[in-house]
Amino acid sequence: xxxxxxxxxxxxxxxxxxxxxxxxxxxxxxxxxxxxxxxxxxxxxxxxxxxxxxxxxxxxxxxxxxxxxxxxxxxxxxxxxxxxxxxxxxxxxxxxxxxxxxxxxxxxxxxxxxxxxxxxxxxxxxxxxxxxxxxxxxxxxxxxxxxxxxxxxxxxxxxxxxxxxxxxxxxxxxxxxxxxxxxxxxxxxxxxxxxxxxxxxxxxxxxxxxxxxxxxxxxxxxxxxxxxxxxxxxxxxxxxxxxxxxxxxxxxxxxxxxxxxxxxxxxxxxxxxxxxxxxxxxxxxxxxxxxxxxxxxxxxxxxxxxxxxxxxxxxxxxxxxxxxxxxxxxxxxxxxxxxxxxxxxxxxxxxxxxxxxxxxxx
Amino acid sequence: xxxxxxxxxxxxxxxxxxxxxxxxxxxxxxxxxxxxxxxxxxxxxxxxxxxxxxxxxxxxxxxxxxxxxxxxxxxxxxxxxxxxxxxxxxxxxxxxxxxxxxxxxxxxxxxxxxxxxxxxxxxxxxxxxxxxxxxxxxxxxxxxxxxxxxxxxxxxxxxxxxxxxxxxxxxxxxxxxxxxxxxxxxxxxxxxxxxxxxxxxxxxxxxxxxxxxxxxxxxxxxxxxxxxxxxxxxxxxxxxxxxxxxxxxxxxxxxxxxxxxxxxxxxxxxxxxxxxxxxxxxxxxxxxxxxxxxxxxxxxxxxxxxxxxxxxxxxxxxxxxxxxxxxxxxxxxxxxxxxxxxxxxxxxxxxxxxxxxxxxxxxxxxxxxxxxxxxxxxxxxxxxxxxxxxxxxxxxxxxxxxxxxxxxxxxxxxxxxxxxxxxxxxxxxxxxxxxxxxxxxxxxxxxxxxxxxxxxxxxxxxxxxxxxxxxxxxxxxxxxxxxxxxxxxxxxxxxxxxxxxxxxxxxxxxxxxxxxxxxxxxxxxxxxxxxxxxxxxxxxxxxxxxxxxx
Numbered sequence: 001x002x003x004x005x006x007x008x009x010x011x012x013x014x015x016x017x018x019x020x021x022x023x024x025x026x027x028x029x030x031x032x033x034x035x036x037x038x039x040x041x042x043x044x045x046x047x048x049x050x051x052x053x054x055x056x057x058x059x060x061x062x063x064x065x066x067x068x069x070x071x072x073x074x075x076x077x078x079x080x081x082x083x084x085x086x087x088x089x090x091x092x093x094x095x096x097x098x099x100x101x102x103x104x105x106x107x108x109x110x111x112x113x114x115x116x117x118x119x120x121x122x123x124x125x126x127x128x129x130x131x132x133x134x135x136x137x138x139x140x141x142x143x144x145x146x147x148x149x150x151x152x153x154x155x156x157x158x159x160x161x162x163x164x165x166x167x168x169x170x171x172x173x174x175x176x177x178x179x180x181x182x183x184x185x186x187x188x189x190x191x192x193x194x195x196x197x198x199x200x201x202x203x204x205x206x207x208x209x210x211x212x213x214x215x216x217x218x219x220x221x222x223x224x225x226x227x228x229x230x231x232x233x234x235x236x237x238x239x240x241x242x243x244x245x246x247x248x249x250x251x252x253x254x255x256x257x258x259x260x261x262x263x264x265x266x267x268x269x270x271x272x273x274x275x276x277x278x279x280x281x282x283x284x285x286x287x288x289x290x291x292x293x294x295x296x297x298x299x300x301x302x303x304x305x306x307x308x309x310x311x312x313x314x315x316x317x318x319x320x321x322x323x324x325x326x327x328x329x330x331x332x333x334x335x336x337x338x339x340x341x342x343x344x345x346x347x348x349x350x351x352x353x354x355x356x357x358x359x360x361x362x
Numbered sequence: 363x364x365x366x367x368x369x370x371x372x373x374x375x376x377x378x379x380x381x382x383x384x385x386x387x388x389x390x391x392x393x394x395x396x397x398x399x400x401x402x403x404x405x406x407x408x409x410x411x412x413x414x415x416x417x418x419x420x421x422x423x424x425x426x427x428x429x430x431x432x433x434x435x436x437x438x439x440x441x442x443x444x445x446x447x448x449x450x451x452x453x454x455x456x457x458x459x460x461x462x463x464x465x466x467x468x469x470x471x472x473x474x475x476x477x478x479x480x481x482x483x484x485x486x487x488x489x490x491x492x493x494x495x496x497x498x499x500x501x502x503x504x505x506x507x508x509x510x511x512x513x514x515x516x517x518x519x520x521x522x523x524x525x526x527x528x529x530x531x532x533x534x535x536x537x538x539x540x541x542x543x544x545x546x547x548x549x550x551x552x553x554x555x556x557x558x559x560x561x562x563x564x565x566x567x568x569x570x571x572x573x574x575x576x577x578x579x580x581x582x583x584x585x586x587x588x589x590x591x592x593x594x595x596x597x598x599x600x601x602x603x604x605x606x607x608x609x610x611x612x613x614x615x616x617x618x619x620x621x622x623x624x625x626x627x628x629x630x631x632x633x634x635x636x637x638x639x640x641x642x643x644x645x646x647x648x649x650x651x652x653x654x655x656x657x658x659x660x661x662x663x664x665x666x667x668x669x670x671x672x673x674x675x676x677x678x679x680x681x682x683x684x685x686x687x688x689x690x691x692x693x694x695x696x697x698x699x700x701x702x703x704x705x706x707x708x709x710x711x712x713x714x715x716x717x718x719x720x721x722x723x724x725x726x727x728x729x730x731x732x733x734x735x736x737x738x739x740x741x742x743x744x745x746x747x748x749x750x751x752x753x754x755x756x757x758x759x760x761x762x763x764x765x766x767x768x769x770x771x772x773x774x775x776x777x778x779x780x781x782x783x784x785x786x787x788x789x790x791x792x793x794x795x796x797x798x799x800x801x802x803x804x805x806x807x808x809x810x811x812x813x814x815x816x817x818x819x820x821x822x823x824x825x826x827x828x829x830x831x832x833x834x835x836x837x838x839x840x841x842x843x844x845x846x847x848x849x850x851x852x853x854x855x856x857x858x859x860x861x862x863x864x865x866x867x868x869x870x871x872x873x874x875x876x877x878x879x880x881x882x883x884x885x886x887x888x889x890x891x892x893x894x895x896x897x898x899x900x901x902x903x904x905x906x907x908x909x910x911x912x
Contacts, residue, residue: 107597224576
C-alpha cells in the first residue's frame with residue numbers, strides 16, 4: 001500500500017518536474033545576468049506600470065529597425081514600480097524603467113537607480129518639461145491632473161463653472177465636488193499637491209477645511225470617483241458635476257463614446273491642473289546599456305510620441321509630435337500646471353498625507 | 363485516535379510532506395523572511411524601531427482593532443446566511459438546483475474590482491435600493507458575506523449531503539424534536555466542516571484588501587491595506603515588517619485555537635454515502651426553501667444582476683455596443699488585448715496553479731489525514747499561514763529572494779506559483795476532512811474479505827479521494843481564475859488575465875471602457891458557472907458531496 005501510494009505520488013509529481021524544467025528554459029532566455037555576444041539579437045526588459053500602452057505596429061517597427069525585442073514587465077501602479085526597482089537595486093529585474101514622475105523622482109535619484117543617458121532629441125524638450133537636468137531620467141510625456149466638469153449640469157443649472165481652486169469654497173458649489181484619497185490614489189495625491197502649490201505650506205490645511213465644510217466627497221480610487229460619484233462621464237452613475245481627473249479625460253469620452261458623439265460631455269478647468277511629467281531611465285546594473293539607450297531614444301521619437309495620446313491618453317514632450325484632432329478639439333493643452341519641487345515632495349509627502357487624513361476623513 | 367487500517371509509517375508521511383513543505387519554504391517562507399528581515403535589519407543591524415512606531419501609533423492600533431472586529435462580525439454574518447442555504451442545497455431536490463449551486467459559486471471567483479463596482483452600483487449614490495451605504499461597515503460586511511458565502515455552502519454542504527439522513531430520522535422517531543435531532547446528530551457531524559469554513563472565512567475577511575479599499579472609504583483600513591500602503595506606496599519596510607509579523611501572529615494564534623478545538627472535538631469517522639435529496643413536502647419546508655432562495659437571490663443575485671445590466675448600458679440607454687467592442691481589439695495596442703487572449707491567459711495560469719496546488723496540497727492532506735498528534739496539528743496550522751500573509755509581502759519578497767540561483771523574478775511561472783501558494787491552504791483544508799472521514803472500518807472490512815491493502819485503497823479510498831481531489835481542484839481553479847492581489851503585486855510578464863484586463867478597462871474614462879469591463883466580468887462569471895456545471899455533470903450525479911466545491 002505504501003508503495004502504490006508513493007508511486008501514485010510519483011506520477012502526480014511528474015508535472016512539477018516538467019514545470020520546473022520549463023521554468024529553467026524560460027528564464028534562461030530572459031536572464032539579464034547572461035550578457036551573450038553583442039551580435040545576438042537582444043531582448044530588453046521594460047519595467048513599467050499598468051497604464052503603459054503602445055500600438056503593436058509602432059513597437060514592431062522599433063524591433064525591425066534595431067533588432068531589439070522589448071519584453072514588458074508590469075509592476076502595478078507607478079509608485080509600486082519605482083519602489084520595486086529601489087528594492088532590487090544592484091540586481092535589477094529589467095533594463096529600462098518607464099513611468100517615474102516627480103512624486104518619486106527624488107527618492108529614485110538618491111538611490112542612484114539610473115545610469116545617465118542623453119537621448120537623441122532630448123535637447124528639444126521644452127525646459128519646463130525636463131525632469132532631470134543630469135539626464136538620469138528622460139522626460140517622455142506629461143499627463144496633467146485637472147478638475148473635470150459636467151457641461152450639461154452647469155448649463156442646465158445656469159451656474160458658472162468654477163474657474164479657480166479658490167472658487168470651490170463658494171457656497172454656490174457645495175456638495176458638487178468629488179476627489180480621491182491621496183493616500184490611495186495618484187490623482188488624489190496630485191490634486192493635494194496642486195492645493196499645496198496654490199495655498200502654500202501654511203494655507204492648504206485651511207483650504208481643505210473649507211472644502212470639507214463645503215461638502216467635498218472623498219473616494220479611494222479614481223474609478224469610484226469618476227464612475228460612481230461624478231455625473232459627467234458617459235456611463236457615470238453619480239450626481240456630482242465636479243471631479244478630479246485628467247486633462248485627457250474629455251477626449252477619452254469622445255474616443256470611447258457609445259454611441260459616437262461629436263463633443264465631449266465634460267470639460268477641463270484649466271487653472272486647476274497639476275503637472276505630472278513621466279520619464280524613463282536606464283536601470284543601473286543592466287547588461288545592455290547601449291541597447292537600453294536606443295530604447296530611450298525610441299520612446300522620445302516621433303512615432304512613439306504620436307502614438308501615446310490615444311494609447312495612454314497623455315501628452316507628448318517632443319515638440320515635433322502632433323496631437324490628434326480629438327485632443328485639440330476637446331481639451332486645452334495644459335500650459336501652466338501647478339508644480340512642487342521633487343525634493344520637497346519627497347521630504348513631506350507622508351506628513352502631508354497624514355495631516356490630510358486627520359483633517360478630511362477622520 | 364488509533365487508525366489501524368490507515369496508519370502510514372512516519373517515514374512515508376515525511377516523504378509525502380517533503381514536496382509541499384519544500385514548495386512553501388522556497389515560495390513562501392523564504393521570500394517572506396527576506397522582506398521582513400530587510401525591514402528589521404536594513405543596514406545589517408537589527409533595528410526594532412518599527413515595533414515602537416507601530417505600538418505607539420494610535421492610528422495603527424485602531425487599524426488592528428478594526429481588522430479584528432470587522433472580521434468577527436463578517437464571519438458570523440456569513441455563517442448565519444450561508445448555513446441555511448447549505449442545508450437547502452444539500453438536502454432538497456428542486457428545479458434549477460444545479461444552476462443555483464453553480465451561480466452561488468460565482469461571487470467567490472469574481473475579482474474584487476468587479477465586486478466593488480457592483481456593490482457601488484447597488485449601494486452608491488443612485489442605489490436601486492435607495493440606500494447610500496458607501497464607506498459604511500455594513501457595506502463591507504455585506505460584500506464579505508457575498509464573497510465568502512460559497513466557502514461555507516461548499517465546505518459544509520459537501521459534507522452535509524453525504525451524511526445519512528436516516529440517523530437524524532431515527533432520533534426523531536425516538537422522540538427528539540427536529541431542532542434537537544439536528545443539534546444532537548447532524549451538528550456534531552458537521553462541526554469539522556463548519557469550523558473549517560468559519561476559519562477560512564475569518565482569515566479571508568481578516569486579510570481583506572480590495573473590498574475594504576473600495577467600499578470602506580478613507581476611514582476604514584485593515585492591516586492588509588496598511589501593509590500594502592507602507593510597502594508599495596511608502597517603502598517603509600520597518601513598519602510594514604512589524605505589521606506583517608503582527609498579522610502573521612494573529613493568524614497563527616487563531617490557528618492554534620482552532621487546532622485545540624479540533625483536538626477536543628474530533629469526530630469519529632462519519633460514514634458518507636450518496637446524497638439523498640428529497641422534494642419539499644410540508645408547507646413549512648416549502649417556506650424554508652423559498653425563503654432561502656429569496657435570500658440567495660437578493661444577496662448574490664442583485665450584485666451579479668447589476669454587473670450584467672451595466673455591461674449593456676450605453677450613454678443613451680441600453681445596447682450591445684460594449685459587447686461588440688470586445689470583439690475589436692482597439693488600435694492593435696498592447697493595452698487592449700483581445701478578451702479571448704485574456705481568457706486564454708487566465709485559463710493557462712489557472713490550470714498550472716490548480717495542478718500545483720492539488721498535487722502539493724493533496725500530498726500534504728494525505729499525510730495530515732493519516733497523521734495524529736501534535737506534529738500533525740502543527741503542520742496543519744503552518745500550511746494555512748500563507749492565507750494570513752499579505753500578498754504584497756509575498757510579492758515584494760519574491761523580488762529580493764528569487765533572483766538566485768536562477769532569476770525567477772521575470773518568469774511567467776511566477777504568477778501561477780503565487781496563486782498556488784494562495785490556493786494550497788484551501789486544497790489542504792478541503793481534502794483533509796474528507797480523507798479523515800473515510801471510515802477505517804470500510805478498509806478493515808475490505809481487508810478481512812481478502813482485499814490487498816492496494817485494492818482496499820483503490821476501491822474504498824479512491825472513489826472518495828477522487829471526489830475530494832475534484833472538490834479541491836475546483837476550489838484552486840476558482841481562486842486562480844479570480845485572483846487579483848498577488849497577480850498585480852508581482853511584476854509580471856505581459857500576459858494580462860481577465861481580472862487584470864477588467865481593472866485596466868475600469869481604470870480609464872470613456873463609456874465603452876466601463877461597459878467592456880462589465881461585459882468581461884459577465885464572461886468571467888459565465889465561465890466559472892459553466893465550468894462548475896460541467897465538472898458536476900462529468901463527475902456524475904448523486905455521488906456524495908456533489909454540492910461540494912464542484
